[in-house]
Amino acid sequence: MEKLVSNWSNIQSVPENYIFPPETRPGEDLKVPFSHSIPIIDLNDRTNTTQQIIKAAREFGFFQVINHGIPLNEMKETMSVFKQVFQMPDEYKHSSYLDDDLKTCKIFTSSLRYETEKVHLWRDSLRHPSHPLEQWQHLWPQNPITYRECVGNFSVKIKDLGSRILDLISEGLDLKCGYFDNDLTGSMIISVNHYPPCPKPSLTLGLPKHKDPYLITILMQDGVSGLQVLKDATWVAVEPLPHAFVINIGHLLEIISKGKLISAEHRAVTNSSHTRTSAAFFIAPSDDCLIEPAQDISDENDHPILKSFKYKEFLKEFFNAHGDTDLLLKSLEAPKN
Ligand code: OGA
Numbered sequence: 001m002e003k004l005v006s007n008w009s010n011i012q013s014v015p016e017n018y019i020f021p022p023e024t025r026p027g028e029d030l031k032v033p034f035s036h037s038i039p040i041i042d043l044n045d046r047t048n049t050t051q052q053i054i055k056a057a058r059e060f061g062f063f064q065v066i067n068h069g070i071p072l073n074e075m076k077e078t079m080s081v082f083k084q085v086f087q088m089p090d091e092y093k094h095s096s097y098l099d100d101d102l103k104t105c106k107i108f109t110s111s112l113r114y115e116t117e118k119v120h121l122w123r124d125s126l127r128h129p130s131h132p133l134e135q136w137q138h139l140w141p142q143n144p145i146t147y148r149e150c151v152g153n154f155s156v157k158i159k160d161l162g163s164r165i166l167d168l169i170s171e172g173l174d175l176k177c178g179y180f181d182n183d184l185t186g187s188m189i190i191s192v193n194h195y196p197p198c199p200k201p202s203l204t205l206g207l208p209k210h211k212d213p214y215l216i217t218i219l220m221q222d223g224v225s226g227l228q229v230l231k232d233a234t235w236v237a238v239e240p241l242p243h244a245f246v247i248n249i250g251h252l253l254e255i256i257s258k259g260k261l262i263s264a265e266h267r268a269v270t271n272s273s274h275t276r277t278s279a280a281f282f283i284a285p286s287d288d289c290l291i292e293p294a295q296d297i298s299d300e301n302d303h304p305i306l307k308s309f310k311y312k313e314f315l316k317e318f319f320n321a322h323g324d325t326d327l328l329l330k331s332l333e334a335p336k337n
């Protein structure tokens with residue numbers, strides 16, 4: 001059983017197996033400034049929301065939404081419940097903490113590949129599915145006692161917000177109404193990241209550079225910064241805004257849109273003074289859903305032509321590719337005739 005980073009007491013230096021090699025550690029880029037060009041989109045302003053979302057998704061693959069209709073107090077309450085999970089006694093955390101891939105609700109440290117990864121991540125994570133709610137809610141943590149009710153109500157609202165954003169995206173891409181409103185969005189996964197303070201943040205990472213292998217991610221931050229996005233080969237920081245959600249385009253939406261929308265690489269850095277918690281809600285297909293590039297979107301010259309594949313198949317290739325996007329796309333390319 002590996003020890004959760006949040007259970008370490010008073011750590012003064014970074015253990016060797018948490019130090020990233022110079023080419024992937026944050027180093028000088030630890031404190032890059034907040035990007036003022038990542039769009040902040042007001043969902044109440046219906047005049048040109050669709051165009052703004054498409055522009056942001058084309059240029060950055062990232063944007064923030066405000067006036068999304070989810071009350072600030074519900075965001076704060078849910079964030080507080082998530083934080084409490086990581087403050088629970090060790091015995092409780094360890095009883096839910098299994099390295100078993102089949103366990104639906106898990107608390108683990110670093111990544112699900114702890115045994116084989118070269119360098120460990122400076123984070124603990126709580127992860128479980130949340131849609132359809134009836135299927136999963138009874139498997140969630142029972143402590144804190146408000147967890148199931150609070151997170152359940154909140155995740156229904158997040159799922160609705162995800163549908164609203166995907167509706168706007170399908171409109172902006174000229175896809176038929178309700179394009180994503182089927183088993184393409186048949187599941188949602190909640191992944192709560194907990195990054196304790198780290199004595200040498202320039203050497204470590206909470207999450208290494210990656211793209212999310214889903215449709216879109218809705219991320220709630222707790223006010224502590226740490227999220228960075230790769231824009232034109234430069235790392236920029238995403239400012240945590242109190243009443244906003246960060247939206248990023250996942251790998252699958254890039255594939256479905258034939259590269260019209262981009263899935264940007266991003267990572268999470270740590271800091272030496274504050275614990276940071278973030279909650280990612282991944283909007284994802286059902287396991288057996290067939291994914292294919294949208295026929296109504298024209299081919300782009302620089303985007304490979306991909307075959308249809310099952311979501312489950314995609315996830316396998318995604319994890320096998322270890323973050324190498326070219327390798328992943330090669331494995332999904334349509335046979336040439
Ligand atoms: C993720 C992710 C960023 C963060 O969970 O996939 O990118 O700021 N999280 O925690």
Ligand code: NI
Nearest residue numbers: 210211212266
């Ligand atoms: Ni991510």
